[in-house]
Amino acid sequence: MPTDLDITALRTLTAIADCGGYRRAAEALHVSQSTVSQHVRKLESMLGRCLLEPKGRTMRFTPDGELLLAEVRQLLAVHDALVTRFGDDDAATVVVGATEHAAEHLLPQVTQAFRAALPEVQLRFRLDRGANLHEGLDHGTVDVAVLLGSARPGSVKAGLLPLHWYAAPGWAPPARSRAIPLVVIDGPCTVRRKAVQTLTEAGRRHRIVAEAGYLAGVLNAVRAGLGVALLANPGPTPEGLERRDDLPAVSPEPLHVRAAETASPQLLPLVTEAIRHALAS
Template sequence: MAVPTVVLDIVALRSLVAVADCGGFHRAAEHLVLSQPAVSQHVRRLQKAVGRPLVERVGRHSRFTPEGEALVGEARRIIAAHDEALRRIGVGDTRASIVLGTTEHAADELLGLVSGAVSEVFPDSAVRFRLDRSDRLNDAIERGTLDLAMYIGDVRGSDSVSAGSLPLTWYAAPGWRRPPPGSPIPLLVIDSPCTIRRRALETLADNALSATVVGEAAYLAGVLNAARAGLGVVLLAGSGGVPEGLERRDDLPPVRPEPLHLRAKPGSDPRLRDAAARVLGTILVPA
């Protein structure tokens, strides 16, 4: 069997995924309890290994290249397989794990809040998380590899319950100018299928405004980077503060909040979903 000539460092892959999930190197470093130069070094190590740029600078900000976004997706699968292998052989943290899943939309608000509430109810369990598309989160619930899914879009499964709704707000880079009347609104979106993408296009159409997708990415981090570069406007879910490098656009039609659904693994402790629903009720718009 041929030995691979390129080896991807699992620690560096964790830093790459953290940059994607946290929306930048600084927040990724805080999340990983590392220095920002260490996170940057990890990404450079991966770039050297694969022989191509993964991140590029756009003004004061950085964004993933198409190769970088592709590697983020592969990194998630590698890390999941790595950690599951350790768990099966009893290496590392052997406590029972509770795996929470959510879409990228508003994940920075939802995961920390729900993780804390679940840890209080299940203090002897290690709480982990997974970011993915709604359909894949539901697939994982049905396979039993995910304990609780927080997802948007079409309801799947008779066991799904509503936790409330996520406000939807338009954002763009400071100084971005809306095109003159009659010209299409340039949209930045996540690849299809995406509920927020569909809501953005539908809302503009319902208000007799034409739109054109000028940029799309597989992950939210790529969309945010494009928005910060002034390439277009983006519709985001969440009730937190304004994303770094962006500002609200109240000159576009308001969008109805998007329902957030909860679905627990069959046979799971009912306190899990109850804890999540209780704490989410404090930040979400009533359904």
């Protein structure tokens, strides 16, 4: 067992999960796709475990990969908080938090907004549960965050995030007399609550067939044909999935932006406008 894991390779692993694949992870990290593959192979070699496996034209996390991913997110959060606290005072760093829902579509617009308005600032993103992001804002380890669901004092509404059902190609909903198989993120989760509420109000029975700690696990389970998932997705259909409009329509959820009390007053309007622009595009 190695004594040290490569932090860059670990970041690559989370990028694959957050972006939905090797190619998009490479684009987000500004590296080649072969570099992304090398980072995964390096981790697999060091740990002696297979972390991702092919599924059709996509890659999905193995059970060992899912377990490692959950631990890596916690490790990177602690690592980045320490870097922020003891980092170079001459290089301003802003920590932007966001839930995983729609991060692939929203965060590039946030990055562009910072590059245009505050090019000297170094950005660090933290993707986490809403409760953890609120805690980070309260303690100053997160400067500004994009949050789904109910607003907190000081939050600004940035728009509405559309929610749609997605399943694997060829999946068909069961007869109305049978329960709809649901794939969800572990609770508490705004999107999970909305999925259950919508089906219940429509008189459709459901049963949860798979739960995952993070969005990557939900996507992989749906791609495997285990069931249907409600996803927050203002952009193109996720790779390997099909949108299902034959299930009860779901109302959108509000997106809010909240800044820490210690954050620069520029951050809240800057991120809010970036999110509004991303939702409108």
